[in-house]
Amino acid sequence: MEGGVDYLIDERKKAQFDVEAMKVAWAGSRQAFELSDRIAKLVANDPIFEKFSRPMLGRKELFKNSLRKVAHAWKLIIDLRLSEEEAKLLRHYIDEPAYTDLQWEMFIPAIEGQGTEEQKRKWLPLARKMQVIGSYAQTELGHGSNVQGLETTATFDPQTDEFVIHSPTLTSSKWWPGGTAKVSTHAIVYARLILDGQFHGVHGFIVQLRNLENHTPLPGITVGDIGMKFGNGAYNTMDNGVIRFNHVHIPRNQMLMRVSQVTREGKFVQSDVPRQLLYGTMVYVRQKIVADASKALSRAVCIATRYSAVRRQFGSRNGGPEIQVIDYKTQQSRLFPLLASAYAFRFVGEWLKWLYTDVKQRLEANDFSTLPEAHACTAGLKSLTTSATADGIEECRKLCGGHGYLVSSGIPELFATYVPACTFEGDNVVMMLQVARFLVKTVSELGYKQPVGTTAYMRRVTALMQSNCAVRTAEEWLNPGVVVEAFEARSTRMAVACGQRLAKFENPEEGFAELSADLVEASLAHCQVIVVSKFVEKLQQEIPGKGVKRLLEVLFYVYALFLLHKHQGDFLATGYLTPKQASLANDQLRILYSKVRPNAIALVDSFNHTDHLLSSILGRYDGNVYPKLYEAAFNDPFNDSDIADGIHQYVQPMLRQELHSAKL
């Protein structure tokens, strides 16, 4: 059979729930669904946003094409009077990293969070109209994770009432800031503040990089691109830059002064605002990255699920069709937990957005009490979701067999664009270590301070340490309370065990370093409690549509019991579960996979991804895979001619045994 059109039609008929209602549940609300559906179609129908050919372009062409897309997008935003929410959706569906990401998601939020009212009044309107284009220049050649180790200096000159921004060493060169190499006119530069020879910590400064008339770098500024990055196309639409400052003068009022101020006399004034607010932009972007993880994972899962229904291997009986690979239990046990993870990350992302909005409102009112919790949650969930998504995309490639390795499957570019999320905005291990600090503190205070927020479950520390799981049959695992309790008990026991081992060290920092690998595992266990609990909270809400809630419940159990199976070593070692109970959870998981199976295609249809966004022959909505793969192969410019350039020069002389006289 050519193509899989009929397979997918039949697959869609198997759905046991209302797909349109599930689309709304995925989007968050009917209004959100309609908005994103409208913008998705706008992008899909606009030839300027074509992206299938992107991996074939050279860097300069790729970059210029990206500039064109941004200009076209900006024109649409103005002409159609799109709101900021619509503009961000437009960016999502265009699906191309560009300098505007840094402008809207780092430069503007940094000024909003760390600028004074006067600074916001001056800079935000300019930035929002794209009259200045800003980037976020924190990382240096020598330091990224260790922000306090940055070497760039900002020395106050009382004579001129200016700061002098300087890169004293090679390793102090700013390295990585996106949008900077060729586009941005300004950057928030993080530098060590020096007043009268004294160091006063790292702060952010608005530094103009380029002349607004002719775009040339300003005197004292050396700027360039840091070079090609992983994968063709992918993140190479972004101009990640290197900047070197040679005593560049900026006015004093361009230091972001909400957290601390420098007076005209050069005195340092520390306000009541905690120093950690300097890191506020990172909290914002980490929350955004968590929200985006489900988008990337759902794309890969959609491709792998549709293709697994089209693809057949082995098992033909009496000349009948072979088995769809989606029917192999091994395929299901690799694919369905990823499908469930996409839903889990969608819901925890929604919750984290709410948490961030709440923290932001509190910060604006100078209430900093929830900042440590927000930091731990954003850091930990950023780490958990991006690691699982990056691994999940790669697993989806393998689930598609050989064809998954073709660029036309859409997976290689998705992977290459996505994986840096495990590193940028905080390396995932470094982020988990931040959660570990928060957990260790929480555990050490358990005797006299009630844990709150996401650690509130540790109030029941005695019960969680002493009681054991009561499950006796596979069926009994289908109880949200039982599942959540298992995750809470495992997390509490791992955190308490780390705390007890840490207490044996004379020097706590030495102990922390020595036990850091265990601490990262305990932090992951705590973050999994958050994801699992937020999924349960979602299920406690009203979810309209025939069969929608039931299917989400199935996905919840798949997600949670798969994690339990994967980490059963922890659950057993902490003594909460018996091997028999772990094995019953695995039995239940197999039953759950058969419940997902008839709904698999409808569940990925519910993501409402357009063929444009997926940019994948394997993941086409109509399942018409083989004819389109064949067609794409012969449309590849490499197949323009039967005789490739170089054949006559390098291959034929070899065939004719004439290499000795050939010109190479």
Ligand SMILES: CCCCCCCC/C=C\CCCCCCCCCCCCCCCC(=O)SCCNC(=O)CCNC(=O)[C@H](O)C(C)(C)COP(=O)(O)OP(=O)(O)OC[C@H]1O[C@@H](n2cnc3c(N)ncnc32)[C@H](O)[C@@H]1OP(=O)(O)O
């Ligand atoms: C082509 C089409 C375009 C169309 C366009 C049309 C128009 C566009 C419209 C809209 C566009 C929208 C775009 C949407 C796109 C979205 C994509 C989003 C992607 C953005 C791209 C991101 C690129 C990446 C950018 C970066 O990577 S920036 C650099 C990030 N760097 C890091 O993350 C560094 C990591 N290190 C650290 O964070 C810290 O140093 C540390 C490791 C956490 C701490 O180190 P240290 O121990 O030294 O800490 P101290 O400084 O001593 O402080 C310790 C105490 O502070 C607490 N702490 C630490 N961090 C925080 C924090 N963030 N918040 C609060 N508290 C914090 C810590 O807990 C300690 O507390 P204590 O109580 O224990 O003392």
Ligand SMILES: Cc1cc2nc3c(=O)[nH]c(=O)nc-3n(C[C@H](O)[C@H](O)[C@H](O)COP(=O)(O)OP(=O)(O)OC[C@H]3O[C@@H](n4cnc5c(N)ncnc54)[C@H](O)[C@@H]3O)c2cc1C
């Ligand atoms: C595509 C991309 C875009 C970026 N865009 C920007 C941008 O716009 N602006 C900007 O300022 N930066 C940007 N960055 C830089 C990014 O934020 C940093 O690379 C990131 O924070 C990691 O820091 P690092 O490179 O110093 O890693 P390192 O800290 O050097 O990490 C190397 C290894 O050391 C380990 N490690 C480090 N510290 C510890 C520790 N304390 N304990 C245990 N292990 C540790 C890490 O886990 C990792 O395995 C970007 C990076 C990428 C890849």
